[in-house]
Amino acid sequence: MPELPEVETVRRGLEERFVGRRIEHVEVGRERSVRRTSREEVIARLTGTTPTAARRRGKYLIVDLDSGDQMMIHLRMSGQVLIDSVTTRRPAHTHVVLTLTGRPAEELRFVDPRTFGEVVVYDPDVADSVVPELARLGPDPIAEGLDPAQLRRSLSSTARAVKAALLDQALVAGIGNIYGDEILHRARIHPKRPARNVSPKQIRRLHACIHEVLNEAIAAGGSTLDDAQYVDLMGEAGSFQDRHRVYGRAGERCLSCGRGHVVSAVIGGRTTSWCGVCQR
DNA sequence: AAACAAACCTGTGCGC
């Protein structure tokens, strides 16, 4: 579910409402959510610590703790991080709860129906063995910036469809199925075009559109689809779904050219939508 | 190298 703009929105919420508040108490309901380590390890490493920073790389949230440890959270398909009063009813599928200091008493909740998501707490010195995927991430276009020359090199190195390449987290971190389609549409590039055949002019457009689309989506608080799975820390929906041009619009007339229709096919294992007229 | 499927889970929407 959540891609870079949604995760960034959650990160900002954590920075505002979680950082600086001591974690008094930790509960782990479903151990699967902390499967990389264990219930005991997560409780022991979090209890009594205070988060000092909330960072993001691609779709990965990383919270620094005053103990020196880090907490990595990945939402995968259905994860949510919510903060609410301890007196409110916990949503179904609340698997990890961090009770925070302060009045009114609030708690941070990790909620995840499909349980693909994870909470991992670890010593950064052993990050390479506990969270090896972090070291494999490519540049994050928003957090670190994306060098156009590097994008050109990455694309020229593969014959895969450009859509599949954009979703490869080792090439660029943070783009998922929604934003991949929206970026390619705005850049007017056909998603099936082999990445190495994307022209220099198209790569310049693609680079600009990656930044435009992601920044606009962040400004809109991300995309909340009909199932309302994605909401921010306060439970608020995003609004970028109202500006999707191709994602979820198969069969509709293209909103940009007004002539073509949005078509869809599976590319790189993911349903992909594009305009047959604007995208070449 | 890359295409593909399956795996991990649960919920929802659709056709019948």
Place this chain on the structure above:
DNA sequence: TGCGCACAGGTTTGTT
């Protein structure tokens, strides 16, 4: 109304 199936924002792993 109920049932069964297809499908879903992600990532890893294994097979052609």
